[in-house]
Amino acid sequence: MLSIKFKNNRLFYLDQTELPVKEVWRECKAASDGYIAIKQLRVRGAPLIGVFAGYVIFIAAKSFPCQRKLFLKHFFATIQHIRSSRPTAVNLFWALERIEKAVSQCFSGDGRYIRQIILKEAINIHHEDINLCAHMARYGVSLIKNGDNILTHCNTGFLATSGVGTALAVIYKAHKQRKHIHVYVDETRPLLQGARLTAWELVKKRVPCTLICDNMAASLMWRGLIDKVFVGADRIAANGDAANKIGTYNVAVIAYYHRIPFYVVAPFSTFDLTLSSGSRIPIEQRSGEELLRLFSKTAIAPRNVAVYNPAFDVTPASLISAIVSDKGIVHPPYKQNIQKLLRK
Ligand code: MRU
Numbered sequence: 001m002l003s004i005k006f007k008n009n010r011l012f013y014l015d016q017t018e019l020p021v022k023e024v025w026r027e028c029k030a031a032s033d034g035y036i037a038i039k040q041l042r043v044r045g046a047p048l049i050g051v052f053a054g055y056v057i058f059i060a061a062k063s064f065p066c067q068r069k070l071f072l073k074h075f076f077a078t079i080q081h082i083r084s085s086r087p088t089a090v091n092l093f094w095a096l097e098r099i100e101k102a103v104s105q106c107f108s109g110d111g112r113y114i115r116q117i118i119l120k121e122a123i124n125i126h127h128e129d130i131n132l133c134a135h136m137a138r139y140g141v142s143l144i145k146n147g148d149n150i151l152t153h154c155n156t157g158f159l160a161t162s163g164v165g166t167a168l169a170v171i172y173k174a175h176k177q178r179k180h181i182h183v184y185v186d187e188t189r190p191l192l193q194g195a196r197l198t199a200w201e202l203v204k205k206r207v208p209c210t211l212i213c214d215n216m217a218a219s220l221m222w223r224g225l226i227d228k229v230f231v232g233a234d235r236i237a238a239n240g241d242a243a244n245k246i247g248t249y250n251v252a253v254i255a256y257y258h259r260i261p262f263y264v265v266a267p268f269s270t271f272d273l274t275l276s277s278g279s280r281i282p283i284e285q286r287s288g289e290e291l292l293r294l295f296s297k298t299a300i301a302p303r304n305v306a307v308y309n310p311a312f313d314v315t316p317a318s319l320i321s322a323i324v325s326d327k328g329i330v331h332p333p334y335k336q337n338i339q340k341l342l343r344k
Helices: 031-039 046-061 068-083 090-104 111-143 167-176 193-204 214-222 248-257 334-343
Strands: 004-007 010-014 025-028 149-152 182-186 209-212 228-231 235-237 242-245 262-265 312-315 322-325 328-330
Touching (some): 010 046, 025 046, 031 068, 046 090, 046 111, 068 090, 068 111, 111 262, 214 248, 228 248
Parallel strands (some): 182 209, 262 322
Antiparallel strands (some): 004 010, 242 312
């Protein structure tokens, strides 16, 4: 299962807005295609956005003038453009900064040469992401017992990364180890990443799962049907507060009330130690159309009603039982332990 393909210097992506109805692969031929793909969530999920963005810069650079100064002018403008596509997932900025750093360490050479530097770094980011996913799965699986019923929110699998995933990677690993698990999938309003993407992945991978509406989770917990919650993150602040898909905070609150462990799974590239707490994480506000119509089609609310549509919320560290990263499992107190872990 792949979310993007980079072949013969061409970049292709699986258009996630078409799932689960159709598997449509599109080619990203220019920076504008890459920008639209990220903005419209055709390519989504924090780690995947970062990996994809690296390749988008390479694709865009194919049409930059070769003269060094002009090349660099176009390069920095394109970095800025792609940076502005979505604000919350820090992996996007992290990947673009890596590409920028690689280029700024290249003191000579024309555009053709710098383009190869960009490509090398984009490929490094891609290969690293695949490995990070495998490491998170390896650490996180120790938290899953035979017979566990697990709740998850949004999509954190193959479609959200260029590897096996973050939270779903842990679940896949447990399933592979023949642990008998059952996954409850929050549909994840408003764009249904749970129903359209996570359920699609789990069914394909034959992992036992049940789809529920977001507002059913508390009732399942009350009935004793959920043992653990596993979610991903788009940005984790230095104190362990974690931004993730809107509705994650609700799940964390009800899990806490029912004394159910709530785990966040994210690679080091999702941590933002420049932010002291989650209140500083920029939250993407999306178009009200996403609530007014189902997939830009059927109206489900009066056209003129006011709409509030933040794409993410922040779960306070106090509600998080542990954070699984590619370097190990972090327990509270997060402020000290995150620093220690990331220095490893
Ligand atoms: O708006 P999306 O679909 O990009 O949001 C994605 C999520 O919130 C995921 O849970 C998050 O990126 C972690 S996934 C690896």
